[in-house]
Amino acid sequence: MGNxxxxxxxxxxxxxxxxxxxxxxxxxxxxxxxxxxDKEVLAYHLNLVLTEAMVNAIKHAGPKxxxxxxxxxxxxxxxxxxxxxxxxxxxxxxxTIPAPNFEELExxxxxxxxxxxxxxxxxxxxxxxxxxxxxxxxLG
Amino acid sequence: MNLATETRNDVVIIYVKEERLDAxxxxxxxxAVQKLFEDGKxxxxxxxxxxxxxxxxxxxxxxxxxxxxxxxxGNLKLSSLQSQVKSMFELTRLHRVFEIFxxxxxxxxxxxx
Numbered sequence: 087m088g089n090x091x092x093x094x095x096x097x098x099x100x101x102x103x104x105x106x107x108x109x110x111x112x113x114x115x116x117x118x119x120x121x122x123x124d125k126e127v128l129a130y131h132l133n134l135v136l137t138e139a140m141v142n143a144i145k146h147a148g149p150k151x152x153x154x155x156x157x158x159x160x161x162x163x164x165x166x167x168x169x170x171x172x173x174x175x176x177x178x179x180x181x182t183i184p185a186p187n188f189e190e191l192e193x194x195x196x197x198x199x200x201x202x203x204x205x206x207x208x209x210x211x212x213x214x215x216x217x218x219x220x221x222x223x224x225l226g
Numbered sequence: 227m228n229l230a231t232e233t234r235n236d237v238v239i240i241y242v243k244e245e246r247l248d249a250x251x252x253x254x255x256x257x258a259v260q261k262l263f264e265d266g267k268x269x270x271x272x273x274x275x276x277x278x279x280x281x282x283x284x285x286x287x288x289x290x291x292x293x294x295x296x297x298x299x300g301n302l303k304l305s306s307l308q309s310q311v312k313s314m315f316e317l318t319r320l321h322r323v324f325e326i327f328x329x330x331x332x333x334x335x336x337x338x339x
Contacts, residue, residue: 101250108246108279130279130310137281141249188319193290196282196318203317 091162096155099144099173107140107158108133114160114167121225128225131204136160136169138197139219143173146217165226169205170218177217180210227254237269237337238262239330247277247284255284259291263298269337270295273330275306280314292323305333 093110097103111132115125136158143156157172183198202208205221228243240258244251255272262270272288274280288304295302305327307315315321327333 101248104248104250104281105246108248127310133279134281134314137248137279141281141283144249186318191289191293191323193286193293194282196285200282200314200317 091160093158093160095158095160097158099154099156101141101144103156104137104140108137110160111136111169114162118162118225120165123225132167132169135201135204135221136171138201139169139171139221142178142197142219143171143175146173146175146178162225165224167223167225169221171221172216172218174216177212178210180208180219227251229255229258234330234334235338237271237334238267239271239273239334241273241275242277244277246279246281247274247287248279248281249283252281252283252287256287256290259287259302260294263294263300268298268300270300270302271305271330271333271337272302273305273333274308274311277311278308280311282318285314285318285320288324289320301337303327303333303336305330 095107095110097107112129115129115132118125121128140156140158154174159170161168180198186192186195186199201221205223207222209220211218211220230241230243232239242255247255259270270291272291292302303325306329307326315324315326325336327336
């Protein structure tokens, strides 16, 4: 696939749109012509990282402000997939989020772990206007 | 969220009739399980046959249910996981925590043994 695909979406920061965003990730996985791995597994993984990233954006953009939007940009260029999820909330420091303690049964705290496990690189950048969670995966 | 319940040999089976168990609906499942234990039920089985997708919130709701079971001297088990859902339990090591059965029949039998 030589062409670049870029999908730029804005949705209200509500959990009811998680399914919609996740499905876009699944569809992209199924469209990859040259991907040699299991497309259905990749479809699930993209659905999951998009879902987790959007939940994070909703949390950090403040659920009390339902009129706000979450912006998600998915870029596919050659074998490189990049997902960027923006929010204009207070943000968080991704480096202070610990890995889950597998010996303790916590209700929460597995979202960032799943993203980090399934993607090749994950970064969260803050500037004065907005925050961006950037997740990259090589599909070659 | 669409949940169906059935009682078989003192085991309350909750069928999650949703394709996705995620941050949008997992709180409903968490509350439903909590209510069963508060009402004095001891054996709860969550059947995930229809669930094609689970996220960290869905896993968290089940962990919460499991802890609820322990605090009420009860049991919470799982059945009928689709393969990709099961792989999420493995990735987060939760397959070591939950008793997971291929079918509701096998799970119900295990409660009796």
